[in-house]
Amino acid sequence: MPQPRHSDLRRFCEVDGWEETTKARRNPDHTRYRKLLDDGRVLRTKVSHGRGSIDDPSLWKRIWRDQLALDSEDEFWEALSAKRPVDRSAAMPSAPTGPSKPAWLVNSLIFTAGLPEEEVAELSVEEAERRWLEFCERSG
């Protein structure tokens, strides 16, 4: 896989919908870009004005992984060739949805009342509360 030139990184930011920020006033040798993702993540990177490339594979890996939030280097080149933004919707696990139980209640039923975890998993919140109250009454 080729090492990206600074111009590739700049083109990636344009294709992927990054905003050029105006805050890079301390260092005029770079353009700074930022992207706000729907899941709340804030991505930042900078692109040198020079014509060179990012030669070090280890640094480049950190850039695509930690700054561009890509799952693989391929995503970078695919976005450039397809001229399409990267789909990061699956990049971060979303919070679990559906009914939940209070963790203290699950913890108490398993570790204090001694119920098997599989049994607790099957209980509704109301049933779990009732089982906990029954245990407390029995225990005095």
Added chain:
Amino acid sequence: MPAPLTITEFRRSIGPVFTEAVQRHRPVRIGRGARESGVLFGDEEVLALVANRHFHPEVFQEGEEVSVWLPEFALYGRGPSFAEARDDLLEEVREYVEEYLGEVELYTRAPNRSDHFPFVIRAWLADGAGELADVLFAPPADAAV
């Protein structure tokens, strides 16, 4: 536990309150109305709170260029020498700290940035004391000197 100062009391005695926090090292809690409150700390106490946040920059040599990657902020500096890459990184950190604190609500809510906050405070205070490079490039405690 001492009750928080009201904002009116704070305004009336701002000098002594500052002395209490900074010179006597006693945090002062200040309240406004029933719901809002804040705490005034001296720099030393804030530094103590974030003292266990350490930076772990890594150096990469790429041909004629040197890069220094700072994993805690996902930032890097580059230059033809380590000294220049280091200076570039210091400027990157200053810009990031300024941006972070300028848009603190956005950054502290961002899932990939919220845990930067204590590091941002550490870097901010270190820079104010002229010690940013010392803090970023401090050897680990167990390193032989």
